[in-house]
Amino acid sequence: MKKAEIVIIGGGVIGASVAYHLTERGAKDVLILERENQQGLGSTGKATGGVRAQFETDINIKMSLYSLDFFQNWDFDCGYEPRGYLFFATDEKQFDYLRRNVEKQKSLGVKAVEIVDTPAISEIVKGLNCADIVGGAFGAKDSFINPLAVMRGFTELATARGAKIETETQVTAIETRSGKIVGVKTDKGKIECEKVVLCSGAWAKSLAKTAGVDLPVEPQKRQIVWAKSETDLPANLPMVVDLGSGFHFRPAKDSRDEILFAYPDADEKPGFDTNFDEAFVAKVYERAKYRASFLAETSIVREKCRAGLYENTPDHHAIIGDCEIEGLYFCTGFSGHGVMHSPAAGRAAAEIVLDGAASFLDVSCLSLERFAVGELLHETAFI
Numbered sequence: 001m002k003k004a005e006i007v008i009i010g011g012g013v014i015g016a017s018v019a020y021h022l023t024e025r026g027a028k029d030v031l032i033l034e035r036e037n038q039q040g041l042g043s044t045g046k047a048t049g050g051v052r053a054q055f056e057t058d059i060n061i062k063m064s065l066y067s068l069d070f071f072q073n074w075d076f077d078c079g080y081e082p083r084g085y086l087f088f089a090t091d092e093k094q095f096d097y098l099r100r101n102v103e104k105q106k107s108l109g110v111k112a113v114e115i116v117d118t119p120a121i122s123e124i125v126k127g128l129n130c131a132d133i134v135g136g137a138f139g140a141k142d143s144f145i146n147p148l149a150v151m152r153g154f155t156e157l158a159t160a161r162g163a164k165i166e167t168e169t170q171v172t173a174i175e176t177r178s179g180k181i182v183g184v185k186t187d188k189g190k191i192e193c194e195k196v197v198l199c200s201g202a203w204a205k206s207l208a209k210t211a212g213v214d215l216p217v218e219p220q221k222r223q224i225v226w227a228k229s230e231t232d233l234p235a236n237l238p239m240v241v242d243l244g245s246g247f248h249f250r251p252a253k254d255s256r257d258e259i260l261f262a263y264p265d266a267d268e269k270p271g272f273d274t275n276f277d278e279a280f281v282a283k284v285y286e287r288a289k290y291r292a293s294f295l296a297e298t299s300i301v302r303e304k305c306r307a308g309l310y311e312n313t314p315d316h317h318a319i320i321g322d323c324e325i326e327g328l329y330f331c332t333g334f335s336g337h338g339v340m341h342s343p344a345a346g347r348a349a350a351e352i353v354l355d356g357a358a359s360f361l362d363v364s365c366l367s368l369e370r371f372a373v374g375e376l377l378h379e380t381a382f383i
């Protein structure tokens, strides 16, 4: 029977990062199993590639700080580009929330984040309708990266250090005996192993169930409209987020006239459907038209519009850690932040697998146990 020391289920950005960090620490026998014929066909290939430290919870801010630093200093070109994130508030309650968060972000070491008034916002985003905006927060060091490049970088460096990846291999069950991992069943046969790291994103719940673990990760469709302007867009557009509605837009990478926009559609029910829904276009344009004529006066680039899955947990934070089954670890449930947090998450998971706990950053608040003991986290800046 085939054997590996550590099996990683799922070859998206998270599985690749876990493999990278395990092999960086010297793990030799690491095998990634990916059911598709190539990596990146899950959520990673659908992500827009935003990275921000503008969060509410300490853990999200710390994971972002670590990851931003990683992307900026990585030898591998992952398309890192510090274009900034602007959050704007349309009422005083939201503005207070941004003020509190900026204070916290600064106290945790976030640089170049500041509260901005409406005239400053209209300078940062020329042409934005600011009639209902009371203020905002701008993080100049928040950035864009290329999600597939990040995944490729982790994979190339992990495989160069000995990790293996098998595509077109679907794991059908995680096998346990007497409360311990003994292997995985795949559509190509069994693989014996003592450790499994579950990184199958939106599809993690049913696999965890095969080991008798209830993993609260639910898939939810998220869509992006891709549009093109006849004239150049305003220069140096950052990511712009309406905190109240979640409507956001950003320029396409390396483009002067293409733009992406989206918002969290409350009509979207949990499920695995990833067909782009034409009705979403009108819903997004309704918001876009109000916000700026440079958004309204665009035409949709149908072939680039897309739908993918968020892998939501009840508190919109990842699940990183072990569980009652010896040798079974989770690194999933990123609730829409998996690409940006992949460096910190992969390192944390690798340290937990190899040492029993993450020492570079305390991620114990992200354990699966938090749901059983009712210690949920709270993050409002969830888009």
Ligand SMILES: Cc1cc2nc3c(=O)[nH]c(=O)nc-3n(C[C@H](O)[C@H](O)[C@H](O)COP(=O)(O)OP(=O)(O)OC[C@H]3O[C@@H](n4cnc5c(N)ncnc54)[C@H](O)[C@@H]3O)c2cc1C
Pocket: 009, 010, 011, 012, 013, 014, 015, 033, 034, 035, 036, 039, 040, 041, 042, 043, 044, 045, 046, 047, 048, 049, 050, 051, 169, 170, 171, 172, 199, 200, 201, 202, 203, 207, 222, 223, 224, 307, 308, 309, 310, 311, 331, 332, 333, 334, 335, 336, 337, 338, 339, 340, 341
């Ligand atoms: C529209 C959209 C925009 C987004 N924008 C951002 C953003 O700007 N910034 C950000 O940080 N995040 C963003 N995200 C979220 C981000 O894409 C995810 O958090 C991240 O990709 C999760 O990575 P992953 O490796 O866990 O999951 P995935 O990339 O989904 O990888 C999981 C892999 O597991 C494989 N798999 C599943 N089941 C099995 C099985 N049984 N056997 C073997 N393999 C299996 C799948 O084929 C898949 O390749 C966005 C998501 C969407 C949908």
